[in-house]
Amino acid sequence: DAKTTQPTSMDCAEGRAANLPCNHSTISGNEYVYWYRQIHSQGPQYIIHGLKNNETNEMASLIITEDRKSSTLILPHATLRDTAVYYCIALSYSGGSNYKLTFGKGTLLTVNP
């Protein structure tokens, strides 16, 4: 699975968009980009994933560059409750029982009032 690189921390003002970058320059064609977050020692929570196209759901948008070497998670209107560690994970679907997530250090997003 491709290594991902994320900034250690970021700040965002409440109500503003939070844009969290992730570099995955060695990603292969069959690897998806997943985003999870962890709010203060709670279990990690799935946010969104994508392969090539940009994706949007009720939580966030995921913008993947055309060469797939980087992506950006966008929280359109950040709230204080979005303060969390955000993990970007590149992962291929290698077949049923061998699938697992490997977490890095992620980005600590702090949303300020």
Add this chain to the structure above:
Amino acid sequence: EPEVTQTPSHQVTQMGQEVILRCVPISNHLYFYWYRQILGQKVEFLVSFYNNEISEKSEIFDDQFSVERPDGSNFTLKIRSTKLEDSAMYFCASREDRGGANVLTFGAGSRLTVL
């Protein structure tokens, strides 16, 4: 929304004691996982389980650890003789197999404190 349930939320035990952490995965999910997170550190993979057997385990998951799905609904993690360094949050997760991309759903965790 379906969720993964873990019990207990917090357990305090003496070093050397056996501990069982319990998880109820989402009912139609087929793959089960345990992860742990030592305070201030990364979330680490321990073990994955499918079709009543271990699929993969990490170096952390040594002979002191075991997993079981005793009754078709619970998924347990047993630590046979706890050590101080086993103090951590333990997260259970499950997923269904939808082909293509997959999503793990995590429980809220069980905090284990070994004294």
